[in-house]
Amino acid sequence: MRQIESYQHKKILVLGLAKSGVTAATLLHKLGAFVTVNDKKPLSENPEAQGLLEQGIKVICGEHPIELLDEGFELIVKNPGIPYYNPMIEGALEKGIPVITEVELAYEISEAPFIAITGTNGKTTTTTLVFEMLKAGKKEPLIAGNIGTVASGVAEEATQDNMIVIELSSFQLMGIRSFNPKIAIITNLYDAHLDYHGSRREYINAKANITKNQTELEYLIINADQEETMEIARQSKASIIPFSTKQELTEGAFLKDGWIMFNREKVMKINEIALPGVHNLENILSSMAAAKLSGVENSSIQEVLRTFTGVRHRLQYVADVNGRRVYNDSKATNSLATINALAAFEAPIILLAGGLDRGNEFDELLPYLKNVKSLVTFGQTAPKIERVGAQAGIKIINRVDNVEKAVPEAYRYSEPGDIILLSPACASWDQYKSFEVRGDIFIEAVHKLK
Structure with a gap:
């Protein structure tokens, strides 16, 4: 860890706890800051806050009192989930108090360079692939952000011998000042989190922050098949490395004659790749580009791509149940992710879908439901998804209370050779704390079938 003095004797407010808030508060305390932590959860129900109290850190729990901003704070480190329209954040910005997220602290103290991945879909798969390729190439990577610690x-804990591979959300990227990854990846851009950001433009601007401090000494790996991502590339000062599944490029990562290519070099045959789904070729190309830029040999990249079959909750193979293959795609929290999942299979599909209602109507799913023979819905969006399913001509549509009940219902409508697929097209928060919880419940229910 780099020993920095920029926070010594500074009065800093950490707003919101969870794992990132606890870690940030503890770190700032070590760096000599006068830390106050403010969290909505009452102290009696807040073991994290109690632990900080034992370290001698000031803790205020149970509410976010706006008058707290009058105490002369020089900086606020906010939990990424707290939106900028929160009264505390609005009040801080009006007073000229800088607001950052914990990722900025990580960059300031790190001895290791960062490979940072963002985008709408494919972040977790790409982050995992980059990590695994670097590990196979003996580059001593560490993994962080949404996917890890x-x-x-x-x-x-990182040293100059490590590389930190980090998945970053738009929420985190809105709160950076100097963060500058050695390699940045933007996988793709679609509508997401508009309830948080307010507009697609603000969402895209947040994603673009990943490259705002880069120079020609750093690399931006960018999706060449989208105009909005290429617009970010045109505004970036980084060295641009494009990737494409649709075009043959003069440089960067692309497909040609059944091979994945990098800078005109054949790296691996596509038919040797274990990870299913055409959409995953985007993730493979961008992660391969990051690995090549980091000095990883083709043999190490091939080793990973021949064995890697996906991350937990992202088109994860769960089991074969009496001839039915079952997949957990709980991380599919928007329609595009579900479209990609549906496109990955040729066999008949029993689709389990539904969740938090963010106001969209799911009509974009319609052309991709041709292979769905049965639909089991749950959650707030069940009626909307059922409407689209009926319009697609799906004969068997049934609503259940939750994911656990959806599994035996889906099995009841299935036959040997079918795919049973949880790909909700929605966030989980109407019924579950996270998509991970939703996916774990699904997996448990599948194993009960066995």
Whole structure:
């Protein structure tokens, strides 16, 4: 860890706990800051806050009192999930108090360079692939961010011999000042989190922050098949490495004659890749580009791509149940992710879908439901998904209370050779704390079938 003095004797407010808030508060305390932590959860129900109290850190729990902003804070480190329209954040910005997220702290203390991945879909798969390729290439990577340990906690332990591979959300990227990854990847851009950001433009601007501090000494790996991503590339000062599944490029990562290519070099035959789904070729190309830029040999990249079959909750193979193949795609929290999942299979599909209602109507799913023979719905969006399913001509549509009940119902409508697919097209928060919880419940229910 780099020993920095920029926070010594500074009065800093950490707003919101969870794992990132606890780690940030502890780190700032070590760096000599006067830390106050403010979390909505009452102290009696808040073991994290109690632990910080034992370290001698000031803790205020149970509410976010706006008058707290009058105490002369020089900086706020906010939990990424707290939106900028929160009264505390609005009040801080009006007073000229800088607001960052914990990722900024990680960058400031890290001895290791960062490979940072963002985008709408494919972030977790790409992050995992980059990590695995670097590990196979003996590059001593560490993994952080949404997919792993809190970034600043990883950065504390990292040395110059490591590389930190980090998945970053738009929420996190809105709160950076100097963060500058050696390699940045933007997988793709579609509508997402508009309830948080307010507009697609703000969402895209947040994603673009991943490259805002890069120079020609750093690399931006960018999707060449989307105009919005290429617009970010045109505004970036980084060295641009494009990737494409649709075009043959003069440089970068692309497909040609059944091969994945990098800078005109054949790296691996597509038919030797284990990871299913055409959409995953985007993830493979961008991660392969990051690995090549990091000095990983083709043999190590091939080793990973021949064996890697996906991450947990992202088109994850669960089991064969009496001839039915079952997949957990709980991380499909928007329609595009579900479209990609549906396109990955040729066999008849029993689709389990539904969840938090964010106001969209799911009509974009319609052309991709031709292979769905039965539909089992749950959650707030069940009626909307049922309407689209009926319009697609699906004969068997049934609503259940939750994912656990959806599994035996889906099995009841299936036959040997079918695919049973949980791909909700929605966030989980109407019924479950996270998509991980939803996926774990699904997996448990599948194993009960066996």
